[in-house]
Every structure is written in structure tokens, then in C-alpha cells.
Amino acid sequence: MADADLQEPQGEVEYMVLGCGSIGYNVIEELESETRSILVVDKDEKRVKDLLDQNYDAVTGDIRDPTLLDTLRVPKVVFVLSSEKDANLAAVQAIKARYPEAEVIARAMDPLSQSALEAAGAENVIYPQEVVAKAAVHQIRRLHVTRIAQRLFRLLESWEGVLGIVTHNNPDPDAISSAMALAAIARAASDRRLQTRILYDGNIGHQENRAFVNLLDIRMEKCTAQQLKECRYLAMVDASAPGINNTIPRGTPINIVIDHHRTEEQVVTATDFVDIRPGMGATASILTQYLQDLDVPVDKKVATGLLYGIRADTRDFRRNVTPQDLNYVAFLMPLADNELLDKIMSPSISKETLDVLGKAIQDRVIRSGYLFSNVGYIRNRDALPQAADYLLNLEGVNTALIYGIGDTGIILIARSRDVRINLGNVLAEAFGEIGDAGGHPNMAAAVIPLTVFSMVEDKEKLLSLVIDPILKRFENIVGLEKKEGAQ
Ligand SMILES: [Mn+2]
CATH class of the missing domain: 3.90.1640.10 (inorganic pyrophosphatase (n-terminal core))
Structure with a gap:
């Protein structure tokens, strides 16, 4: 242990690089702008001497050798970058056995050794060919x-x-x-x-x-x-x-x-x-x-x-x-x-949206988690999704279906928190044939054009006349049984 004490005159090392071929050397150059507190281990004496000449900390050693760690203190971050696949694996295993806390970045030589290094506990495994390929594709896409x-x-x-x-x-x-x-x-x-x-x-x-x-x-x-x-x-x-x-x-x-x-x-x-x-x-x-x-x-x-x-x-x-x-x-x-x-x-709420919201709350009907609300004639269809979003927050409501009638058709907006139903599909199935319908699993909309009836003066009356069979399609698909007092 006396040797180890002698080897650490300048305090803790931040990084250790095991194996310093071209990739290892590029890594220390990259780290250099940040710190020179790097210890390099390589089995090639000539290379180690070169590094020492360049004022890097370097020692000769075989990274395969399990006793290597007896004399070296392992820092928080270790790069294992030699070009020998078995040596890299042995080094990762030795480090992880003694210093499970150390973060290890290891170089894989092929896709197979990639998983072996991961299994040995390396936090990060780099397969240089893949990195280069990704960078090349990324660059070309960017270009x-x-x-x-x-x-x-x-x-x-x-x-x-x-x-x-x-x-x-x-x-x-x-x-x-x-x-x-x-x-x-x-x-x-x-x-x-x-x-x-x-x-x-x-x-x-x-x-x-x-x-x-x-x-x-x-x-x-x-x-x-x-x-x-x-x-x-x-x-x-x-x-x-x-x-x-x-x-x-x-x-x-x-x-x-x-x-x-x-x-x-x-x-x-x-x-x-x-x-x-x-x-x-x-x-x-x-x-x-x-x-x-x-x-x-x-x-x-x-x-x-x-x-x-x-x-x-x-x-x-x-x-x-x-x-x-x-x-x-x-x-x-x-x-x-x-x-x-x-x-x-955070815009202030418009009067019309407030009116629609008020109506939607007042006229709501809730049946087994489904909320239905008729907001009557609407000028601004964007008030509907806002009302549906809002009503979905009510206790006991998993799905909200808000509908109204505009100048050209009936508009239904649905929102759900229920992961078991896909509203987009349900609405498409229920109303796809008679109108325009679809959306996402938890938010969807349908518009049913009323070309024939668009001349009718009293839109609200028209809506109440035609809405029942329309809603029935939805109820059948989601499996809602008709209960008393509904609608
Ligand atoms: Mn867009």
C-alpha cells in the first residue's frame, strides 16, 4: 500500500482512461479544456512515455490485470477504451467489483460485446461504428x-x-x-x-x-x-x-x-x-x-x-x-x-364561452360516468371543447359529451379520462357515416351536417327533435343502457 500512497501526490484524479489508442487519446484531448486531472493507463510503454512528455499523468499497466486496481485509486468516472474486447470486459468487471459507484463508459468492439459490457455494469457503452453512423446520418439530415x-x-x-x-x-x-x-x-x-x-x-x-x-x-x-x-x-x-x-x-x-x-x-x-x-x-x-x-x-x-x-x-x-x-x-x-x-x-373568458359553460353545467345529465350536456344554439363552436374540458373535472365524470347546434350542423365534442375507450374510434364508428367524426383516444369531435334542415328558424327545437337517435348510436357503442330519467 505504500506504493499507492507514493503515487498520489497531487490529490484525487477526476478521470481515468484505460487504454489510450486513438480513441482514448481523443478523449483526453476533449477533456483537456475542462481538466488535466486525468490518469491514463496503457500497456504500451512508448505511448505512456509520450504522454508523460506531454505532461499527462500516465502509467504502464495491463488493464486485464485484476491487481492493477491494488495500486491505483479509481475516480468517479472511468473510460475503458482499449481496442481489445476481452481486455475491456475484464477491466469493467474488475472496476465494478471493487468500485460499484464508479461510472464506467466502455468501448464495444462489436454489437455482441456491447451487451456483455452492459451486463458487466458499464453505465454507458459506446460502439464507435454506430456513433459514427448516427452522426453521419444526423449530419446529412441536418444538411x-x-x-x-x-x-x-x-x-x-x-x-x-x-x-x-x-x-x-x-x-x-x-x-x-x-x-x-x-x-x-x-x-x-x-x-x-x-x-x-x-x-x-x-x-x-x-x-x-x-x-x-x-x-x-x-x-x-x-x-x-x-x-x-x-x-x-x-x-x-x-x-x-x-x-x-x-x-x-x-x-x-x-x-x-x-x-x-x-x-x-x-x-x-x-x-x-x-x-x-x-x-x-x-x-x-x-x-x-x-x-x-x-x-x-x-x-x-x-x-x-x-x-x-x-x-x-x-x-x-x-x-x-x-x-x-x-x-x-x-x-x-x-x-x-x-x-x-x-x-x-391566461385570457379572460368571453361572455359567450361563459354562457355555454353555464348552460353545459346546468343541463348536464350524468349516467355511469358519462356526462351529456346540450348547450343548444351556438355561434362559436370553440366554446364547446372548453366546456367539455371543464366538465370532465366534475366528480364521478370520466367522459363528457357536449353538443350543440350551429348554423350548418350539429356539433359534438367529447373528452375522456377513461383509458378503456378510444373516443376517436367511437365517434368515427357512431357518426362517421352521417357526418365528419374522429380524433384521439381521449379527445374527439363530430360534426353532423343538417343541410336539409338548415333553413329551420328554431335551431334549438330542431336539435331536440333529432338528437335522441343520434346519441343512441354513441350509447350503444359504449354500452350505456338506457336508464330512467335520461335526457
Ligand atoms: Mn399543426
Whole structure:
């Protein structure tokens, strides 16, 4: 033990590198910026001498030798990096037997030794071939998306006139912020030769969305035939084809499509530029990548909008979110206006939403965990999901189905906490044939058009006449038996 004492004049070592071939040497060089408190063990005397000449701490030793650890104090972190598979395994086993607390990063020589090293207790096993392959693929993907951004930039650079940026109907923050970002890129690329207009149809109903548009002072215009005529170019964001969830006549030539929804390829017919990435959590993430790669200045409003767009489309970064989405969030964070973001997220409730909520609470019927509520005639359909979200919090309620009638049809919104049912499927099965229905396992919606009856003055009366058989379909599928006093 006297030897060991002699060997440690400069106190504790932070890192130990066992086996110092080319990978080991690269590791100590990498660590050097942080610390020189590294002890290297290698069996090659010449190499050890070289390291000593370079002022590294190094000793000659065979990492296979179990007595090696008798004389060396093992630090918290050990790299086992020789090019011999058995030696690496023996070293990991010896370290873990004596110093179970040490964190061991080991180099595997093939996929098989990877699992052997893991079984021996290595915290981290690196198979260099795989690391290089991953890095290569990552780099090429990165390059690929950068090229896409550059292509868009060059395209916009060459255009003059008016570019109409069309969102889907009832645009949400993802669509709206993506449109803002595309407008910013167009401005930067064309040096303002290209004007932009953000066009939409439907409503911006959800109060958070209205707050979003108002607070960020976003100029959006209703998409009319006249508007379309004035646009020399058309782009679609968060939507991919004319006539599908937007009011652009089918067959209208579209120049640019940027979207993250999975679409059947033959539907997309943009003439100049298509970027559809179903892997992404939000279209706003794609636009953020463009801004970042193109080095287009991102003003506070655009950054705040995009950040909110990604947040909303991924349900607070919980649904379909990818590491890339989070990277873009990190990029936007310091550029965004936090105070504004807070204001958007806690808007005051509109009178209409309050009315709908009141009605939904008052007229609720609860049967074996299912809550049904008729809110009658509604002008703003976005009040319905808010009411459903709210009522789901009531005690004894696992699933809430709120319905009302608008100018063109019956709207049903469902929310559930019950993991046994898949609402999207249930609604599609119940109402798919008579309307538009579907969604996610715990949130879904259906719209049943009432073309024939749309002339009827008294919508509430109409709803009460037709709703029973409609709800029956839902009840049958979820297995709710008719009980007294229902409806
Ligand atoms: Mn979206």
C-alpha cells in the first residue's frame, strides 16, 4: 500500500482512461479544456512515455490485470477504451467489483460485446461504428433540411408581387404563427419586393387563439375570391391541398406547401416547393428551423407566436413532440416575450364561452360516468371543447359529451379520462357515416351536417327533435343502457 500512497501526490484524479489508442487519446484531448486531472493507463510503454512528455499523468499497466486496481485509486468516472474486447470486459468487471459507484463508459468492439459490457455494469457503452453512423446520418439530415430552407429562400428571393399565405379553416396558433414566420422569411428574402397576406376562413374562436391574434397584433384577412385574384402566388401552411380544410377552390395552383400532417402524396400538388414532415410536432417547428438556418432575424412577435404554436400543437410539449421540436423551443425561448406569452395563456373568458359553460353545467345529465350536456344554439363552436374540458373535472365524470347546434350542423365534442375507450374510434364508428367524426383516444369531435334542415328558424327545437337517435348510436357503442330519467 505504500506504493499507492507514493503515487498520489497531487490529490484525487477526476478521470481515468484505460487504454489510450486513438480513441482514448481523443478523449483526453476533449477533456483537456475542462481538466488535466486525468490518469491514463496503457500497456504500451512508448505511448505512456509520450504522454508523460506531454505532461499527462500516465502509467504502464495491463488493464486485464485484476491487481492493477491494488495500486491505483479509481475516480468517479472511468473510460475503458482499449481496442481489445476481452481486455475491456475484464477491466469493467474488475472496476465494478471493487468500485460499484464508479461510472464506467466502455468501448464495444462489436454489437455482441456491447451487451456483455452492459451486463458487466458499464453505465454507458459506446460502439464507435454506430456513433459514427448516427452522426453521419444526423449530419446529412441536418444538411438536407438546411438545403430545403435555402431553396425556399431563393424561391422567395426571385418573386415579386403578392404572396397569399393560406392557413386551414379556423386557424390555430400553429397555422397562424407559421404564416407569420413565412411572411418574415419572404420579407427578408425579397427585400420587401414580395408582399404577403395571411388568408384564412372560418373563425378564430377559442379565446386563447383570439388573445393570441390580438396580443401579437397579427393582420389576417378573410380569404375571398377577390383576395385570391390579387395574389400572384399562394402558399399553404399547416394544410396541404386546396379544398381540404380550407376554402381555396380545388384545383387552384398552389406554389408552396409546408405542413406536418400526414397526407396522401397524390393530393399535394404544389408547383414550386413542398416540405411535409409528418414526424414534426408542429408546422411552427419547421418554420423555426428555416429561420434558424437562414439566419433571418426573428422579432419578438414571431418568436412568441412560434413558441406558442409549438406549445399548443403538442399540447404543452406532451403530444407527438420530438427532440427537434424541443430544440426549436430552446432556440425561440430567449427571443420570445414572456410577458406576452403569459397574457395569451391566461385570457379572460368571453361572455359567450361563459354562457355555454353555464348552460353545459346546468343541463348536464350524468349516467355511469358519462356526462351529456346540450348547450343548444351556438355561434362559436370553440366554446364547446372548453366546456367539455371543464366538465370532465366534475366528480364521478370520466367522459363528457357536449353538443350543440350551429348554423350548418350539429356539433359534438367529447373528452375522456377513461383509458378503456378510444373516443376517436367511437365517434368515427357512431357518426362517421352521417357526418365528419374522429380524433384521439381521449379527445374527439363530430360534426353532423343538417343541410336539409338548415333553413329551420328554431335551431334549438330542431336539435331536440333529432338528437335522441343520434346519441343512441354513441350509447350503444359504449354500452350505456338506457336508464330512467335520461335526457
Ligand atoms: Mn399543426
